[in-house]
Amino acid sequence: MHRVGARVWIARIMISWGVISAAMAFIAPIAGFFGISTSVSFYILRFLLGVAEAGFFPGLILYFNYWFTSATHGRIMALLLIAQPVSFILGSPLSGGLMQLFAQSPHMHSWQWMFLIEGLPAVLLGFLIILYLNNGIDDAKWLSSEEKSELKRRLENDNASKQDYPFGELFKQPILWALTLIYFLLVVGIYGINFWLPSLIKATGVTSLFSIGLVTAIPYLIGVVGMILATRKAEHSNRRKEFATFAAFVGGLGLIISAVFQDNLVLTTLGIALAVGGSMTVNALFWSFPGAIMKGAAIAAGIAAINSVGNLGGFAGPYILGFLSDTLGTAQYGLIILGLCMATSGLLIAWKCANLRQAEQ
Numbered sequence: 001m002h003r004v005g006a007r008v009w010i011a012r013i014m015i016s017w018g019v020i021s022a023a024m025a026f027i028a029p030i031a032g033f034f035g036i037s038t039s040v041s042f043y044i045l046r047f048l049l050g051v052a053e054a055g056f057f058p059g060l061i062l063y064f065n066y067w068f069t070s071a072t073h074g075r076i077m078a079l080l081l082i083a084q085p086v087s088f089i090l091g092s093p094l095s096g097g098l099m100q101l102f103a104q105s106p107h108m109h110s111w112q113w114m115f116l117i118e119g120l121p122a123v124l125l126g127f128l129i130i131l132y133l134n135n136g137i138d139d140a141k142w143l144s145s146e147e148k149s150e151l152k153r154r155l156e157n158d159n160a161s162k163q164d165y166p167f168g169e170l171f172k173q174p175i176l177w178a179l180t181l182i183y184f185l186l187v188v189g190i191y192g193i194n195f196w197l198p199s200l201i202k203a204t205g206v207t208s209l210f211s212i213g214l215v216t217a218i219p220y221l222i223g224v225v226g227m228i229l230a231t232r233k234a235e236h237s238n239r240r241k242e243f244a245t246f247a248a249f250v251g252g253l254g255l256i257i258s259a260v261f262q263d264n265l266v267l268t269t270l271g272i273a274l275a276v277g278g279s280m281t282v283n284a285l286f287w288s289f290p291g292a293i294m295k296g297a298a299i300a301a302g303i304a305a306i307n308s309v310g311n312l313g314g315f316a317g318p319y320i321l322g323f324l325s326d327t328l329g330t331a332q333y334g335l336i337i338l339g340l341c342m343a344t345s346g347l348l349i350a351w352k353c354a355n356l357r358q359a360e361q
Contacts, residue, residue: 011129016052018122025115058307069158073288078231085220164296178352182345183310189342192317204265219273226277244285248346251278255339259332
């Protein structure tokens with residue numbers, strides 16, 4: 001994503017994602033039009049949905065590098081990541097409410113209305129981005145000339161100690177693959193939590209779907225508060241590496257606690273809250289690391305590589321937990337392994353990011 005096209009790039013992702021998401025409501029008509037089965041139509045649209053959104057998260061991280069110094073990335077990422085738990089907390093009742101509202105619709109099934117309505121806001125937001133989002137500091141009419149100069153001076157000073165590796169050299173750098181492995185292990189734990197949290201709550205004896213939804217919200221609420229406080233403290237003390245390491249251990253410990261005490265609702269909820277808070281904190285702080293050591297084209301390619309390869313953990317985490325649960329009849333051992341993966345990411349941060357603070361100063 002080139003700096004000049006930042007606004008258009010992000011808007012394109014939002015609009016295309018929203019359109020394809022809404023198109024999921026019309027799987028059968030699309031299948032009939034192209035002469036394919038509904039299952040093939042579903043898989044194609046789901047694949048296109050992933051393609052459409054693939055550049056969004058790394059694109060935002062790169063965009064932040066145009067505005068903020070690496071020392072403030074943890075706090076900025078924490079604000080961005082709040083959207084994830086909020087979506088989990090609000091998304092389920094919203095979807096359920098829409099399906100209930102349109103349950104008697106004579107025109108489409110309720111689930112079709114849900115896909116259509118929930119896809120349209122992303123399209124609207126994409127057009128608003130084109131109108132209001134600035135490509136960079138120079139385009140910001142809401143900043144004075146003095147403020148623009150000061151922001152650019154800070155960014156220039158921040159970039160002075162960073163490396164802009166040629167594309168061919170970037171992928172030979174051990175730190176890039178170390179960061180990729182760290183993120184992979186972290187994502188293994190994060191996605192395991194996100195996909196299996198309701199099942200873990202249900203396993204403690206909570207049977208009502210409404211009650212499961214309420215209990216599920218508790219760890220995310222606690223996690224958001226913990227993430228905001230921890231990232232602010234980490235930046236103020238200039239100890240992001242240490243805080244990220246500790247948060248990874250806390251997250252891993254939380255998963256293990258939820259595994260050992262899976263029959264106890266209070267301890268399971270507490271363990272998951274520690275896991276969510278720890279994982280969200282280390283995730284927010286982690287994305288300040290690439291920007292602390294790379295700049296220019298290197299930061300763009302580096303973020304893309306770390307995000308792309310690391311997100312394979314999104315497949316590995318739920319698969320590991322599901323496989324072990326089916327094989328052994330319990331999620332206990334799978335949760336312990338996910339917890340160890342998250343704790344291992346903390347060990348790698350402490351080991352491989354040992355010189356990070358020198359790059360920040």
